[in-house]
Amino acid sequence: MDITYWNAHEETLDKDALRELQLIRLRQTVGQALKTDFYKRRLNKVGISSGDDIKTLDDIRRIPFTTKDDLREAYPFAMLAIDLHDVIRLHTSSGTTGTPTVIYHSRSDIDNWTDLMARCIISTGVNRGDVFQNMTTYGLFTGGLGFHYGAERIGILVIPASSGKTNRQIMLMRDFGTTVVHATPSYLLHISSHINSGDIKRSDLKLQRAFLGAEPHSEETRKKIEELLGIDAYNSYGLSEMNGPGVAFECVYKNGMHVWEDAFFMEMIDPVSQEVIPDENEGEIVFTTLNRTATPLLRYRTRDLTSVMGGECPCGRKHRRIARIKGRSDDMLIINGVNIFPSQIEDVIMKIPEVGTNYQIVVDKHGALDKLTVKTELYSKIFNGDFSLLSNIKIKLQTMLRDTILVNPSIELHEPGGLPVSEGKAKRVFDNRPKM
Numbered sequence: 431m432d433i434t435y436w437n438a439h440e441e442t443l444d445k446d447a448l449r450e451l452q453l454i455r456l457r458q459t460v461g462q463a464l465k466t467d468f469y470k471r472r473l474n475k476v477g478i479s480s481g482d483d484i485k486t487l488d489d490i491r492r493i494p495f496t497t498k499d500d501l502r503e504a505y506p507f508a509m510l511a512i513d514l515h516d517v518i519r520l521h522t523s524s525g526t527t528g529t530p531t532v533i534y535h536s537r538s539d540i541d542n543w544t545d546l547m548a549r550c551i552i553s554t555g556v557n558r559g560d561v562f563q564n565m566t567t568y569g570l571f572t573g574g575l576g577f578h579y580g581a582e583r584i585g586i587l588v589i590p591a592s593s594g595k596t597n598r599q600i601m602l603m604r605d606f607g608t609t610v611v612h613a614t615p616s617y618l619l620h621i622s623s624h625i626n627s628g629d630i631k632r633s634d635l636k637l638q639r640a641f642l643g644a645e646p647h648s649e650e651t652r653k654k655i656e657e658l659l660g661i662d663a664y665n666s667y668g669l670s671e672m673n674g675p676g677v678a679f680e681c682v683y684k685n686g687m688h689v690w691e692d693a694f695f696m697e698m699i700d701p702v703s704q705e706v707i708p709d710e711n712e713g714e715i716v717f718t719t720l721n722r723t724a725t726p727l728l729r730y731r732t733r734d735l736t737s738v739m740g741g742e743c744p745c746g747r748k749h750r751r752i753a754r755i756k757g758r759s760d761d762m763l764i765i766n767g768v769n770i771f772p773s774q775i776e777d778v779i780m781k782i783p784e785v786g787t788n789y790q791i792v793v794d795k796h797g798a799l800d801k802l803t804v805k806t807e808l809y810s811k812i813f814n815g816d817f818s819l820l821s822n823i824k825i826k827l828q829t830m831l832r833d834t835i836l837v838n839p840s841i842e843l844h845e846p847g848g849l850p851v852s853e854g855k856a857k858r859v860f861d862n863r864p865k866m
């Protein structure tokens with residue numbers, strides 16, 4: 431396989447060189463963080479008053495974690511480490527789980543982020559000559575501008591389509607010969623159900639690849655997208671607190687996502703005990719920015735659950751890889767005492783050809799008991815008016831779900847296109863139980 435790098439030196443640094451660089455940058459970052467009211471107070475409490483107090487990488491463990499609530503409390507300015515005149519952009523999180531948070535960027539922050547994005551894009555084999563259609567929202571959401579800048583820096587033709595207007599998306603793809611798209615997996619599934627059903631056929635398109643990001647999705651979903659569109663799809667992970675996309679990305683080998691460890695120091699912790707755990711154990715990712723000036727973040731708890739993968743990747747990049755994100759620790763549903771991740775339900779839905787790819791998970795309280803309902807659409811070409819077919823599909827889905835999640839769900843089948851479509855991050859879970 432052809433391996434291309436954006437910056438071969440940085441991408442193939444060996445472990446020792448990487449750790450050396452991390453230590454230098456960690457000291458600088460701590461020094462930078464001390465310029466903010468928030469971190470000055472926090473770090474002084476644990477006896478850190480200068481970057482030089484960090485002697486080894488393990489000293490990072492002296493620093494308390496930063497949480498999303500801390501960012502909310504610091505909103506809008508308490509975590510800003512540079513003069514406001516030197517800030518050239520801000521982004522906020524999409525606010526999936528509450529009030530948004532803000533991250534500021536200096537010119538060098540944007541420059542470094544853009545380089546990380548260029549690395550990601552190139553690592554999938556995309557390069558000059560490709561035509562890139564960016565189907566995620568432009569604006570405060572980081573997926574629009576983040577990918578846009580990275581692709582432009584490489585010198586790729588970018589179509590800033592943003593999300594929505596499905597027919598126009600498909601028309602743009604045909605008219606300009608789009609070879610690669612970036613979208614949320616849920617939106618790309620929606621698009622794929624429209625290709626072939628209208629005037630524009632798959633054979634009118636030159637599409638070869640997709641970057642899938644911003645929301646959890648299973649390996650089955652990737653496969654489904656690859657099959658439906660006949661393309662290669664790569665997993666893209668990031669969060670607005672760590673710039674946005676460009677934190678971790680799959681290379682051509684698609685065997686886990688390389689985390690750019692020269693820009694982000696990664697630790698894995700047990701979300702309950704908050705102890706650092708060894709690689710390969712499943713836990714919560716904690717990131718420290720290593721070269722950000724405007725909003726340095728120390729030991730930020732992402733709440734994203736995954737594990738670090740072992741072994742070396744044949745692409746030559748030494749940056750450690752993480753497995754697919756299972757979900758956020760706060761995504762977990764507890765249904766009559768059983769722990770369930772929405773991704774487990776999605777996995778089953780993607781395995782059943784008779785149902786479509788759009789779905790919802792609804793939880794209600796019936797007396798003392800929790801009731802789980804899974805709503806999904808029928809696959810458009812299946813229903814022929816035979817109602818016994820419907821009940822067979824229901825039973826199949828119910829049985830497979832029960833065997834996987836150990837809870838017996840009610841199933842609601844909807845006609846194709848019957849459930850609301852999301853153009854950005856999909857809202858899948860509706861937990862209607864009274865809050866404790």
Ligand code: ADP
Nearest residue numbers: 523524525526644645646666667668669670755
């Ligand atoms: P919000 O936190 O408001 O949703 P963000 O845009 O910062 O706003 O979302 C980042 C989060 O999205 C990550 O912390 C993670 O939970 C999820 N996410 C992003 N990319 C992926 C991915 N490839 N796989 C799974 N989850 C992802």
Ligand code: ZN
Nearest residue numbers: 681743745747
């Ligand atoms: Zn690789």
